[in-house]
Amino acid sequence: MSFIFRTESLLNTSFLNFEFSKEQELLREQARAFLIQQCPTAAVRKILEGNEPFDKDLWRKIADLGWLATVIPEEYGGLGLSYYELAVIAEELGRALAPIPFSSSVYLATELLLRNGTPEQRREWLPKIATGEVIGTLAVAEDIGRPTPQTIHTVARNGSISGRKIAVPDGDVVDFVIVLVRCEHGNGTSLYLVESNDFSHEVVATIDPSRSHANLEFKDSCGELIGADGFGWEMVNDVFDRAAVLFAWEQVGGTQSTLDQATDYAKSRYAFGRPIGSFQAIKYKLANMYVKHTLARSNCYYGTWTLAGDHADLRLAAATCRVSAIQAFHYASKENIQTHGGMGFTWEFDCQLYYRRAKLLALNLGSEHWWQDRLITAHEQRNQAA
């Protein structure tokens, strides 16, 4: 045969169900209607401007709806639904810029426990996470710059943890934190769960005060090993891949509401006797937002499929979701300000909420640059495996 056989993965499927199911779309409608009521931008602004670390009322209500329990198996008090349902909820929370510790407790703490916890640890924590009674998070960074196993100096000695973590999402409100530490023996890193009565925190100002963050100080804090000793970095990377897909859905949701806001404004604001949306310079900004948004969204569909099926392609797909979603939300949120002119630069207008959230989400799991590198690395690994 003289023709090149193009090796494309996954060509054994027609991919003709590239959509969410009717039930999942129904869940989306309900979630959207609920959040329009319960989480208007005024609610986000209240957290941004006030002293409350998160919207406790909203937290209680979404707990009542079972959103925190979505992927937790029934044996641990969860709903045992799939990542498709969680993706739908993530997108809607992102669209509403919900000021709650959902990503910390659900995408990070829950995932770490589900994947690495002992049955006892899962039994202890997951039912309480499912009801919203406890909140958990993950603490990785210790200093400025890209974390690697070498930048981790927090230590574990006989199960006591000492060290400092910075920029921990929801570090001030959680009941427990899973901490990445140097392991006791050998060169590796490990994960330990520490309860909040055993560490001190200092609330820190961040780029998006609608989501609170803290620096944490551990002094001989009592820790419980999660997962295999010496494999902390691997577990963090595994959960980052999974969380990247869900973060990306929040970013895609945020991009959509940013685009909606910009489009509405461009239709109603007049200059030179015509709507500014009739100027091509403005049109092209908005069309480009639409393009970036569409590409990121489509990548998220595939990413969710790999997440739901624990597919080998997850690592590559997750990085693809993350890079495209970071870019889409950043572009949309900055050009939305530009579309609004001077108004966009005011405290009063909501443009700032999207701009802040876009950057926060872009940083929380590590930068765009880092994820571009992970994407290529994942591709190299896939090629080696093939």
Add this chain to the structure above:
Amino acid sequence: MDFNDTEAEASFRKEARNWLHDNVPSKADLAGLDEVQQSKLWQRRKFDAGWACISWATEHGGRGASPIEQVIWQQEESKYDVPIGIFDIGIGMAAPTLMHWGTDSQKRKYLPPLASGEHIWCQLFSEPIAGSDLAGIRSRAIKAGDDWVLNGQKIWTSGAHYSDFGIIVVRTDPTVPKHEGLTYFFVDMKSPGIEVRPIKQISGSSNFNEVFLQNVEVPDVNRLGAVGQGWKVSITTLMNERAALGSGGGDVGFNSLFELANQLTIEGRPAIDDSLVRGALANWYCQESGLRYTGYRALTALSRGETPGPEHSISKLVGASKLQDMASFALDLLEMAGSLANVECAQYFDTFLNSPGFRVAGGTDEIMLNILAERVLGLPQDVRVDKGIPFNEVPTGT
């Protein structure tokens, strides 16, 4: 999102795969044939075995296959580097227009020879003065008895030099506003009065042409849609054009650039280890996969019976610039040697010179952005100074 083939789909895929495996032309089959002959050979072979235009009705030369089977077939066929490009306009654009607007007898007469590869069609839309502003067409058709006489000039007509028929939009009434005075026909390219002259492109080759029309007689049975309805009919063609035009990548894409970056070095280390290279490649990967999955979402919608809409403009818009940028980046990786028409990296050199055309053909980048902004996002139309004015009173700048 359950992507696995059903039992019936899997057995269809197997059948398609087996047939392709046994029938894809070998090098020896194609030796000595030019591109047109090669394409015709492959199309005829498919047609004879019932694998041409499989989603078309059997009386039109197809197989009556479902949209899903059509997708499966395309996936399987695209695994082979078979010659199919010359039928893009006839099968991909003229045929859907015929199916939508044609009479039963037009369909029965013209669709089967399209399916069999016997007839190649071209698209006589653009004119020297009317490209993006397609409705500004000036070529005229005047009624003479039952039939029509065409005069004027078309330009950029790809494949006109080997085509049997052409779809054409012409002005039948210059006294009404521009969109209202157009009519859509198809013409036999061998008609007396048609002269085709090749145009040399940036790359040096000549795939498109000028086409001069001098008193070309076209029977009224070659009209699609009513007199004056030509704009509406051409929209059907253009929608299918945008749905069909992919990124036109060929052998330049993420995979080829990734391979190149693994072969080349920068200061003694593999180029792929360079963080700028990794960043650029990652971005293209995101675009490429974003387009692929946007395509799957669109196919899903099509398989549910929806028709292609203006949102399809995205794939050509993103794909064309991506191609141009990737080719340029690949040449950069070669450093000073990148300027040579180097045989080893000929595909990047060629793509660098060919890709500007993708950003213009089938509607420019700017027109695609206008479409997304106006038809998808609902932004107000551009100011149109020619709106509502009789065509023969519109300013032309000449």
